[in-house]
Amino acid sequence: MTEESAWRPSASPAALKSRAQQLAFVRGFFAEREVLEVETPVLAQHGVTDVNLDGVAADVSAAGRHGGWLQTSPEYHMKRLLAAGSGSIYQISKVFRNGECGRRHNPEFSMLEWYRVGYDDTALMADVADLVCGWLGCARPVQVSYRDAMLAWAKVDPFEISDQDLRLCCEQWLEPGQIAELDRDGCLDLLMSFSVEPNLGRDTPEFVVGYPASQAALARVSEVDGHPVAHRFELYIDGLELCNGYWELADASEQRRRFEADNRLRRQSGKPDMALDESFLDAVEAGLPDCAGVALGLDRLLMLKVGARDIAEVLAFPFERA
Numbered sequence: 272m273t274e275e276s277a278w279r280p281s282a283s284p285a286a287l288k289s290r291a292q293q294l295a296f297v298r299g300f301f302a303e304r305e306v307l308e309v310e311t312p313v314l315a316q317h318g319v320t321d322v323n324l325d326g327v328a329a330d331v332s333a334a335g336r337h338g339g340w341l342q343t344s345p346e347y348h349m350k351r352l353l354a355a356g357s358g359s360i361y362q363i364s365k366v367f368r369n370g371e372c373g374r375r376h377n378p379e380f381s382m383l384e385w386y387r388v389g390y391d392d393t394a395l396m397a398d399v400a401d402l403v404c405g406w407l408g409c410a411r412p413v414q415v416s417y418r419d420a421m422l423a424w425a426k427v428d429p430f431e432i433s434d435q436d437l438r439l440c441c442e443q444w445l446e447p448g449q450i451a452e453l454d455r456d457g458c459l460d461l462l463m464s465f466s467v468e469p470n471l472g473r474d475t476p477e478f479v480v481g482y483p484a485s486q487a488a489l490a491r492v493s494e495v496d497g498h499p500v501a502h503r504f505e506l507y508i509d510g511l512e513l514c515n516g517y518w519e520l521a522d523a524s525e526q527r528r529r530f531e532a533d534n535r536l537r538r539q540s541g542k543p544d545m546a547l548d549e550s551f552l553d554a555v556e557a558g559l560p561d562c563a564g565v566a567l568g569l570d571r572l573l574m575l576k577v578g579a580r581d582i583a584e585v586l587a588f589p590f591e592r593a
Contacts, residue, residue, distance in 0.1 A: 280587040287587060289577050293406065293569065297363065297383060300402050306359045306385060311348035313365060314339050317548035319347075320533035321488065322540055323460075325369040327378070341367035344566055345384050346489070347551040350519070353386055353562060354554035361385035363569070374581045375511065375571065377589050386564040392490075392502045392518040395563035396478055399506060399514060403476070403567075407575055412476035412506060420479055421459075425466040429459055429483060430498045437462075454536070456485050471507035480504045489526065490517035506567075508575055516565030523556035 301308065318326035318340035327341040345364050352360060366382045387395055400411050421429045427440060437458045438450050444465060471477050484492045487501035502518035520526055534544045573585040583589040
């Protein structure tokens with residue numbers, strides 16, 4: 272990129288027009304279903320504990336407080352609205368993740384997140400299919416279990432394989448010292464990224480369901496075939512992950528336990544502890560309604576619409592030009 276062209280937008284005029292059409296489609300989709308559009312903070316007092324997510328810290332002083340975080344997702348604030356009686360809601364927001372930059376990642380990106388009161392994960396998958404297939408004009412997704420996907424493409428049973436054998440499977444990508452630093456879920460994530468994900472959704476869109484309970488995050492858990500699994504799904508099209516959805520956990524004490532477990536993993540990984548968002552936990556304790564929620568990457572969805580191979584093709588100003 273020359274200095275003379277650095278000022279120019281990265282996305283083409285056609286991609287920018289498609290972005291505007293996408294936003295209009297999304298708002299029309301939810302208006303028809305009487306789902307309320309909301310707005311929550313991009314800058315807030317707390318980040319997230321998830322060991323796989325690194326937030327962007329903000330050096331801000333206000334209201335007698337110092338410091339804050341650009342949000343990795345509007346989830347916590349949206350759930351506070353749900354607990355206060357908002358009903359089903361959605362939001363189009365800018366979110367931030369430190370260190371994520373590449374062909375499919377930008378540190379700042381556009382997320383569509385929505386929650387449907389009275390839905391479980393199965394009902395929400397139908398909602399996601401309506402929106403995604405309505406916009407892309409593609410076939411409706413089929414479902415594949417996490418276990419079957421791992422068996423098909425990584426040749427391992429994620430629920431039965433020993434930790435030792437799982438680490439052996441990762442030797443083709445990492446040095447022994449790096450593998451030793453990974454826990455079981457870290458090894459499974461590596462197999463998913465390199466062996467499984469590139470093959471998902473090639474012939475038709477695919478929902479992956481039935482993730483291990485250890486990967487539940489903020490989802491409910493139940494037992495399937497003798498193994499605890501999360502009520503969580505992800506949608507893949509042409510090897511690209513589009514969204515992550517949950518039948519939402521509504522147990523504040525269990526959520527606190529999971530946050531504390533996250534911080535233990537963060538310490539083991541050399542990452543700092545993250546303060547728990549007590550306002551969010553108080554909202555869940557006060558009464559989060561039975562609901563399901565999903566976060567969908569609008570930039571990736573737009574990539575599929577216009578046939579882009581790099582996220583920079585659909586962003587006016589990706590980080591290197593911002």
